[in-house]
Amino acid sequence: MPRSLASKVRVYAAMADKLSKLRDYLEVYAMFDWRDDVYEDLQGGELLDSESVALLEHADQKLIEERATLLQRFPDLFHPDRKARIRRECWWWHLDEGPQVREQARALAKRS
C-alpha cells in the first residue's frame, strides 16, 4: 500500500515548519523531495481534501517566507546546473529567483 497523498502533505508540512532549524542541506533536499512527490501525485490526478489543501498552502507559504534564509544558508540548492534540469512547475527549486515563481508555476499549470 503506498503512502497517501494527505500523509505526504503532512510530512512535507512538518518539515517546512522546522525549516529554520534545518542544519544540513540534505534535509532541505528531503523536504523538496516530499514536495516533489506531492506534485507528482497531484499531476497524476490524485485529489486532496480541503484540510490538506490548506496545510499544503500553509507549508508552501512558509517556503516563500523563508526563501532568504534558504538562499543564504544553502545556496548550492539553487545551482543553475541543477535548476536547468528541473521543470518550472516545481517552483520550490527555483525560489532563488523570487517569490513570484510560485504564481508563475500556477500560471504555467493552467496553460498546460
Next chain:
Amino acid sequence: MLIGGGSELEDRRRRLIEHLQRMSDEQFAAVVRREQAARWRRAKLTAHAREHARHFAEILGRPLTPSELDALSQSALQSWERLLVELGPDGQVSFIFVSRLTALGDILLVAARGGFIRTAIPMRSVNRWQQRHGAAVEVTHHAKKLGL
C-alpha cells in the same frame, strides 16, 4: 577528506569519480567501514530527534527518542540497500547509506562524513534525489562486491 575547489556540478561529479578511481579496493573498503562505524555527536542527535519529531511521527506512527534514532541510524549504516558518495559544495566527501524505512515506499538516507553522522532523513525517491543532486555517484555495486 577534502577535495579541491570548483563549483559546477558536473565538474564536481567528475572529480569525485576520479578520486574514487584512484582508491584501491582496500582503501575504498576502509573508508566505507569507517563511515559504517560513524556515530552521532550527542548534542546533534538530541536536537535532530527533537526537530524532526513530527515528520518521523507521521512516517513511523510515533516520534523517535534520541536513542531510537541512534539505533535506526546505526542499523541503516549496516543494512543498507544502496550506497552513494557525494562531493559537497564545501569539497567534503560524504557517504550516503540508503535503506528502506517503511513498507509504504519511504526510504531513509543516513549521511556520514569523517566518522560522524551528518544527518538521517526520510525521503521518497533516491533516484530523484540522485538526479536532482547532480554531483553524487552511486557505488552500491562496488561496495557489495567487496562485501561491505
